[in-house]
Amino acid sequence: MGIVGRFCAVDATLECLFESPHPVKKLLFSVLCAGLCMRALAQEPTMISDLRDLQWQHRILVLNEPHNPEALFERLSTNAAAFDERRLIWFVLHGGTVQTNYPETPGDELSTNIRSQLNAGLNEALLIGLDGGVKARGNRLDLEALYAMIDAMPMRRAEQRE
Incomplete structure (x- = not known):
């Protein structure tokens, strides 16, 4: 799945999670988002x-x-x-x-x-x-x-x- 697809999936999950008042779900979502952002920004080593x-x-x-x-x-x-x-x-x-x-x-x-x-x-x-x-x-x-x-x-x- 490309970066755009990941962010669309994250956006759909975001709506679902933030409708829920449960703080653990919000924390897990924040960790997930941070991980996806770091992976998306990670670059291959340049030569x-x-x-x-x-x-x-x-x-x-x-x-x-x-x-x-x-x-x-x-x-x-x-x-x-x-x-x-x-x-x-x-x-x-x-x-x-x-x-x-x-x-x-x-x-x-x-x-x-x-x-x-x-x-x-x-x-x-x-x-x-x-x-x-x-x-x-x-x-x-x-x-x-x-x-x-x-x-x-x-x-x-x-x-x-x-």
Whole structure:
């Protein structure tokens, strides 16, 4: 039954229940309505399939096929505050998987889309700005240099003044 059908059924039940003076029926009905409303408003988890969906919202760090992904995840995790401060999201592409600090689930095609759009090489790191342009790429990840580069960007300086 669709949402409209549920609400029509609820409306008919509402008339019936509120004609009754019994408080327990009214309480049960309120609980039923709350449950139906929450279910109707619940959304399927969203998936990200293209980095362009993040343009103007986040800076992006893409790490393609790193040599030591476990050590990399540890470095990225310990620097979470610095990433958050700079609105920096990371994506690590390793094998057929994508790991990220972005809250949405990576779609199955994200890895393929990133590799084809950015032409990322093995063990390559790419920094993508808020405007969607590639700002830097290289085979060595120096987080302090990355932060300095981001902090020197005009949009980041404007964010820091706010």
